[in-house]
Amino acid sequence: MGNSWSVIDESLLEFQLIPIAELPPADWYFFYSGKGASFFLQQSEPPKGIKLGCLGQSAADVLEAAGFTPDYVGDGHPERVAVSWLPVVKKQQVVFVQAQQSRASVQKLLSNHIQGEALVVYDNRMKTQVNHQNTDYLIFTSPLNFQAYVKHHKIGPQQRVIGIGATTAVTFSAASVKDYRIATVPSEAGLVQCLLDWEQEQPQ
Numbered sequence: 001m002g003n004s005w006s007v008i009d010e011s012l013l014e015f016q017l018i019p020i021a022e023l024p025p026a027d028w029y030f031f032y033s034g035k036g037a038s039f040f041l042q043q044s045e046p047p048k049g050i051k052l053g054c055l056g057q058s059a060a061d062v063l064e065a066a067g068f069t070p071d072y073v074g075d076g077h078p079e080r081v082a083v084s085w086l087p088v089v090k091k092q093q094v095v096f097v098q099a100q101q102s103r104a105s106v107q108k109l110l111s112n113h114i115q116g117e118a119l120v121v122y123d124n125r126m127k128t129q130v131n132h133q134n135t136d137y138l139i140f141t142s143p144l145n146f147q148a149y150v151k152h153h154k155i156g157p158q159q160r161v162i163g164i165g166a167t168t169a170v171t172f173s174a175a176s177v178k179d180y181r182i183a184t185v186p187s188e189a190g191l192v193q194c195l196l197d198w199e200q201e202q203p204q
Helices: 034-041 057-065 078-089 105-109 143-152 166-174 188-201
Strands: 013-017 028-031 051-054 093-099 115-126 137-140 160-163 180-182
Touching (some): 028 034, 034 093, 034 115, 115 143, 137 143, 137 188, 160 166
Parallel strands (some): 028 093, 093 115, 137 160
16 A cells, blocks of 8 residues: 555444433533534533533534533543543433434443433434445444444455444454454544554555
């Protein structure tokens, strides 16, 4: 591949807003993703006096762009976020702003220590038609994106697979994907670095 890269950017999911009937009372509102924060802010604003938590920087960026400062921003890894956030949020009431198909990872990890409630603000469905990509690398930003792709196409024997997050890694393993990497940092920059590191390991 050398220094020349050709990138195909395609979402394998369809998104649709789900109306918020009412905002539940809570001590915290927690946002799993930037998309969840965006769909929430299209309809409402965080109630005054409620603290805001984010799984990672993408959700924080959306909130900050709208003028809201998160009180907690994790590193994007659900297990580490649950551990680091627990001392702050223990025994409190938390509303988790999420997608219809969310794995509710942080809520499940903290279920014995908090009062958690889901607030679904958008639906994320797999597309019925997904284009085959004859590329050297396939990069997936969520388990659902990966599931949408392999529902229609097989991973080629020479294709290398990259993903974000521990839940995506579990999905890769469950599908018997042998040659994959997970970005150390769950961000676009982390994905690029993972790709470059892996490329440098390839025989020249």
